[in-house]
Amino acid sequence: MSKYVLGISCYFHDSSVALVKDGVLISAVQEERFTGIKGDPSFPSRSIEWSLSANNISIKDIDYIIFYEKPLKKFLRILNSSIEHFPKSRQFFISQMKRWLSEKIWTKTNISKKLKFNNKNILFCQHHLSHASSIYYPSNLDHSCIVVNDGIGEDQSFSIWSAEDNKINLKYEIIFPKSLGLFYSTMTSFLGHAVNEGENKVMSMSTYGNDTLKDKMNKVIYLDDKEIFNQNMEYFEYHFSLYNNFSKKLKNLFGDPRMPNSPFLNQDLKIDNSKAQHYANIAQATQNITEAVIKQQVEFAYDLFPSKNVCLSGGVHLNCKANHESLKNSQFQNVHINYCPSDAGGSIGASLWAWNNVVEEDRNKFKQDVYLGPGFDDEFIENTLKNLKIDYSKYHNNTDLLIDVSKDLQDDKIICWFQGKLEFGKRALGNRSILARPDKKEISMKINEFIKNRESFQPFASSIMEDKVNEYFKLNEKFKNSYKFMSVIAYDNKKHSNHLSGVLHEDESCRIQIVSENDNRLFYTLLKTFYDLTKIPLLLNTSFNLRGEPIVDNPIKAISTFLRSKCDVMYIGKFKIVNNV
Numbered sequence: 001m002s003k004y005v006l007g008i009s010c011y012f013h014d015s016s017v018a019l020v021k022d023g024v025l026i027s028a029v030q031e032e033r034f035t036g037i038k039g040d041p042s043f044p045s046r047s048i049e050w051s052l053s054a055n056n057i058s059i060k061d062i063d064y065i066i067f068y069e070k071p072l073k074k075f076l077r078i079l080n081s082s083i084e085h086f087p088k089s090r091q092f093f094i095s096q097m098k099r100w101l102s103e104k105i106w107t108k109t110n111i112s113k114k115l116k117f118n119n120k121n122i123l124f125c126q127h128h129l130s131h132a133s134s135i136y137y138p139s140n141l142d143h144s145c146i147v148v149n150d151g152i153g154e155d156q157s158f159s160i161w162s163a164e165d166n167k168i169n170l171k172y173e174i175i176f177p178k179s180l181g182l183f184y185s186t187m188t189s190f191l192g193h194a195v196n197e198g199e200n201k202v203m204s205m206s207t208y209g210n211d212t213l214k215d216k217m218n219k220v221i222y223l224d225d226k227e228i229f230n231q232n233m234e235y236f237e238y239h240f241s242l243y244n245n246f247s248k249k250l251k252n253l254f255g256d257p258r259m260p261n262s263p264f265l266n267q268d269l270k271i272d273n274s275k276a277q278h279y280a281n282i283a284q285a286t287q288n289i290t291e292a293v294i295k296q297q298v299e300f301a302y303d304l305f306p307s308k309n310v311c312l313s314g315g316v317h318l319n320c321k322a323n324h325e326s327l328k329n330s331q332f333q334n335v336h337i338n339y340c341p342s343d344a345g346g347s348i349g350a351s352l353w354a355w356n357n358v359v360e361e362d363r364n365k366f367k368q369d370v371y372l373g374p375g376f377d378d379e380f381i382e383n384t385l386k387n388l389k390i391d392y393s394k395y396h397n398n399t400d401l402l403i404d405v406s407k408d409l410q411d412d413k414i415i416c417w418f419q420g421k422l423e424f425g426k427r428a429l430g431n432r433s434i435l436a437r438p439d440k441k442e443i444s445m446k447i448n449e450f451i452k453n454r455e456s457f458q459p460f461a462s463s464i465m466e467d468k469v470n471e472y473f474k475l476n477e478k479f480k481n482s483y484k485f486m487s488v489i490a491y492d493n494k495k496h497s498n499h500l501s502g503v504l505h506e507d508e509s510c511r512i513q514i515v516s517e518n519d520n521r522l523f524y525t526l527l528k529t530f531y532d533l534t535k536i537p538l539l540l541n542t543s544f545n546l547r548g549e550p551i552v553d554n555p556i557k558a559i560s561t562f563l564r565s566k567c568d569v570m571y572i573g574k575f576k577i578v579n580n581v
């Protein structure tokens with residue numbers, strides 16, 4: 001009889017659920033995909049319902065439920081921090097107590113009542129251990145150092161772990177309020193972007209800056225030989241304020257914060273004015289010190305637990321530029337950063353930890369799969385199209401479909417692509433994507449401005465055939481396990497730059513997904529078909545969603561999103577829909 005572990009991550013941001021059957025991760029999905037609320041932090045009832053029904057089981061079949069962090073420990077940290085900073089923390093304290101006492105602190109009881117599940121079989125995994133497990137267990141490595149870097153867990157903001165023979169042990173930790181992740185989030189809000197959403201925009205802005213603010217930034221955060229780095233907390237208020245994460249002192253240092261959506265690039269994609277240049281310089285100082293700190297963290301980790309391998313997790317490692325710059329010369333030979341470094345991956349890590357440490361000690365070797373969410377067969381899709389009275393054409397084989405997609409792409413069409421099972425995580429890895437040819441700047445500008453409503457400085461990722469990538473990008477062998485998840489950037493090797501006009505960033509880098517036939521056969525075959533037609537082996541690939549919305553999960557949302565967008569054609573299963581608007 002099969003054994004099941006259900007992992008849950010919620011109540012902070014990016015709620016999710018993962019299901020492990022006999023040691024294998026068989027499904028995982030984020031609640032936002034069902035509710036339509038981006039980053040939805042609520043209890044993931046709909047994800048649980050889907051996980052059980054999609055795998056033909058009921059809650060009675062679940063052996064253990066595991067929550068991705070320890071609520072009581074987190075509550076005590078908030079309580080202690082509030083007391084320490086009282087009365088400045090008064091509003092923060094009142095707000096937090098309301099939230100915690102009404103729901104969060106009763107997590108075990110809530111899960112037990114909501115799911116009618118025996119509370120003796122509800123487990124808790126430490127937040128950073130969930131992050132560590134989400135990268136180590138799917139990696140199939142035996143021996144690895146693990147580095148976790150995020151805003152804040154219960155009280156850890158950084159940790160180093162040893163992993164040997166299936167067991168993960170803590171070697172080093174940095175405790176709140178010191179936090180590289182919260183520093184970056186603070187600068188994200190200073191630069192006019194939403195926390196937990198706009199960090200990638202700071203990374204993009206940074207390439208337009210220059211390094212003139214290094215000394216000023218070093219007053220805020222600086223390297224330290226003994227403690228890796230230090231932060232001057234006088235510049236921050238996130239540890240006690242409900243409303244501000246930075247203090248007046250930071251404003252005195254860098255001037256007024258940037259207003260959201262204020263001009264940055266002009267129509268020629270050059271810095272708009274001196275104010276914009278100043279903010280670009282702040283972004284670069286933020287990015288540079290972050291890269292320097294991570295480099296120091298990784299060197300520290302290697303000294304503490306030398307290994308051929310390093311696994312990295314936590315929201316900070318969504319920063320694909322920092323991942324590249326900090327680790328490109330590290331002593332670790334293999335760098336593993338996968339598709340779920342953020343808190344959403346906590347459910348995956350916790351469930352795999354429970355399997356390997358509570359249920360069985362026998363580790364299953366399995367292929368790391370990112371396509372873990374809902375999928376829909378052609379019959380379901382066709383019925384949906386008929387019910388919605390949508391005109392469509394139908395293909396009877398993938399070959400004809402892929403030829404038509406490729407011809408449309410060649411003709412400058414912007415394509416919505418909905419195939420197979422939904423990806424887990426923030427990146428669209430070829431099943432729920434908006435695709436376009438990569439060699440025309442005007443197409444990427446159109447997608448930015450009219451489809452995704454993004455700021456013009458935000459670059460696009462590209463997906464490229466595994467067997468052609470060396471002809472286009474300078475690769476580093478260390479990152480071979482990370483390129484397929486869009487976890488690191490790569491630089492143009494200048495052999496075919498004319499094919500990269502729409503996907504190269506200001507610094508000639510690109511966030512790439514190397515696609516193999518083994519990892520995603522249909523998507524690889526699409527790239528190959530497009531290559532046969534155009535001699536270009538890559539596509540611009542951005543997530544299939546509109547601004548402020550999560551990636552689409554089902555055909556109805558896909559159709560609705562497509563019809564509201566300015567995309568030209570949608571290929572959904574074996575069906576083609578043309579947008580006549």
Ligand SMILES: [Fe+2]
Nearest residue numbers: 150152315343
């Ligand atoms: Fe985290």
